[in-house]
Amino acid sequence: MNTIRFFYFLIPALLLISCGSDDGGSSNPTPATAGDISGSVNLYDSGTTQLSGADMTITVEGTSPLITTTTDANGEFTLSEVPFGTYTIAYSKTGYGTFKQFNIAHNNENGTSITVAPSLGQLSPTEVLSVDITINTNEVEIEKSLDPPASSNDRRYFRIFFGSDDTVSNTNFVAVAPTLETGSEPSTTTYSVSELMDLGLQSGSTVFVRVYGDSFFGNSYNDPGLGREVFPNLNANSASPVSFVVP
Known part of the structure; x- marks a missing residue:
């Protein structure tokens, strides 16, 4: 009789352990909905002399709050945690006007790289x-x-x-x-x-x-x-x- 009682107590305990193990292993990570957008730009004077690429403002149009950043001395930039979507990217800096790239498709949680680096010149003095x-x-x-x-x-x-x-x-x-x-x-x-x-x-x-x-x-x-x-x-x-x- 003692052996039978022990068996009846053992079954529920094993079931609890098994259920706990299954719950932990079956959870799925939340799908990513945002990622970084990176790229670069080359800056010139009004002719062909290349200048520092620093301090150009890069903006993801249509985001709220507006997602923006600035370029480093090499003209490189990273826009962080941009929700997935298709965007217009605006490049602007005093003395350069504003340049835009359209239909940038962004849907990669590992980041989207803009492969075409625009070469932009200063406002014409002529x-x-x-x-x-x-x-x-x-x-x-x-x-x-x-x-x-x-x-x-x-x-x-x-x-x-x-x-x-x-x-x-x-x-x-x-x-x-x-x-x-x-x-x-x-x-x-x-x-x-x-x-x-x-x-x-x-x-x-x-x-x-x-x-x-x-x-x-x-x-x-x-x-x-x-x-x-x-x-x-x-x-x-x-x-x-x-x-x-x-x-």
């Missing part, structure tokens, strides 16, 4: 004092006077915007040339008729032109919300638009 246009048989010459003047030792950079009326600007245009440079003053940019056609301009149409000083690294980006390219570091001091009829 003003456009005047623009004159000369029409030849199959060419259009756009002559510009810049300040400070361009020289072989001090090259200057600029952008040419084409529009359909005299409100043409860096936010209202039908075509834009890539960043151009010059080492002479005044400088002349020549377009053949075929090159104007490649820009989307039509023969016989009246086209308005405005020129802005730019930097070698123009910091431009395509904004899907605006549906156009944005030019953050143009020099706003630009001569009035001039017009010509496409040959």
Whole structure:
């Protein structure tokens, strides 16, 4: 009888031990919902001289509270504990304007690395004092006077915007040339008729032109919300638009 009683007491005890062991082993860790975003940026003056990458503000747009950090001397940064999602990352610093990268997908608890390190230049110091246009048989010459003047030792950079009326600007245009440079003053940019056609301009149409000083690294980006390219570091001091009829 004593053996039987001991057996009945032993079974519940073993069951308690077994249940306790199962509960501890079956718990699952909580899935991660956030992680770090890291990257880097290269900073330059308005030309090709690289500068310290420090103190550029990096912001994850749309977060609340706003998640932001600053770059170190190498231009590197880490945004900590960013909730998973798809983001716009903004880069800004006094003297540089703001550059943006869109559709950064972030869903890795081990961290997301932005592999494309943008090269960003300072705001352009180049003003456009005047623009004159000369029409030849199959060419259009756009002559510009810049300040400070361009020289072989001090090259200057600029952008040419084409529009359909005299409100043409860096936010209202039908075509834009890539960043151009010059080492002479005044400088002349020549377009053949075929090159104007490649820009989307039509023969016989009246086209308005405005020129802005730019930097070698123009910091431009395509904004899907605006549906156009944005030019953050143009020099706003630009001569009035001039017009010509496409040959």
